[in-house]
Amino acid sequence: MIDDTAERVTAASEPALRLEDFLPYRLNVCSNLVSSALSRIYAERYRIGVPEWRVLVTLGQFGMMTAKAIGAHSCMHKTKVSRAVAQLEKRKLITRKANRDDMRESFLSLTPAGREMYDELAPIATRFANRLLDSVDAADRPALDRAIGRLIERSGEIVADVANSRRGR
Amino acid sequence: MIDDTAERVTAASEPALRLEDFLPYRLNVCSNLVSSALSRIYAERYRIGVPEWRVLVTLGQFGMMTAKAIGAHSCMHKTKVSRAVAQLEKRKLITRKANRDDMRESFLSLTPAGREMYDELAPIATRFANRLLDSVDAADRPALDRAIGRLIERSGEIVADVANSRRGR
């Protein structure tokens, strides 16, 4: 860890912590606003939530895969995937095909109706992302991209660290 | 991002939406990981959740304010603030003082115990944020900061836009 000798404030009373500048807070506010903006755009029209959207998009991207693989690729807890899949299956947007070699899992894929919805939805999502990115100075975009990658990586490490230090205790 | 000319699939219907590169998705994953890393660090030791943490920090920063002001400053729905305040009050970390000029609201502030907790907590949070930022290339940090600000701004606009277009319909 890097030193922080540069910032040597009187520890006790000086409120060195400004919530509005605090990175985790800002990330959370940003992510919530962005998610809610996006889902406002499609939630009403297509009647799906974020987890369903992710499953749909993942299947649109890869064609056919197991629930486990969907979860791994879209960073979702298996219960979330399970419920989203059930939802989409009930609406006949995806289908399940048994894997004869391993009856625990099954292969999921989009139905024609699901593919149709995906084909409508994907460009909307892309346009939305572009509209967002337009607001960011073009010179800052690669840095943003790199930074998010690093933050994901580092916070993943920290989560693992804490989990480990707890295990050995 | 890297080019994908190699992957030239049925161009018309395949808009190449890669979830793993999709900004809203990446932001959400990032924010969730960061929040969960941070709260793992203090949740067990201090027995508070994110909303309580935010109230505590806001009061630590500003000294005395109404629930409404806390909500505005920390981007929290009033019910969240209300419940977090109730929680903290029960644990005698904050107190309520009636406003004789407007009996609907009351002024909240940290008790000595609350201040003590804040004084312990704030440096931990700051260290955590620094540890995160260390992972980001120093040259990219200002860009990250600007970008988040812009994204918050723009997505706020979009939310308002959609709400308005709905109103007039």
Place this chain on the structure above:
DNA sequence: GCAAATTAGTTGCTAACGAAACCAAGGTCA
């Protein structure tokens, strides 16, 4: 001065979340 609208904050209700228990199918190893 008072009825109607507004505002600060709380509460009730339902949906969504994730941890943990669970179930059924596979794998391991003697």
Place this chain on the structure above:
DNA sequence: TGACCTTGGTTTCGTTAGCAACTAATTTGC
């Protein structure tokens, strides 16, 4: 082969979220 462990996926359960309805205090408009 058969006990035991692991794994993919579902279900249960307790917690948390936010919308909407509510209460109580204040402001507005006539």
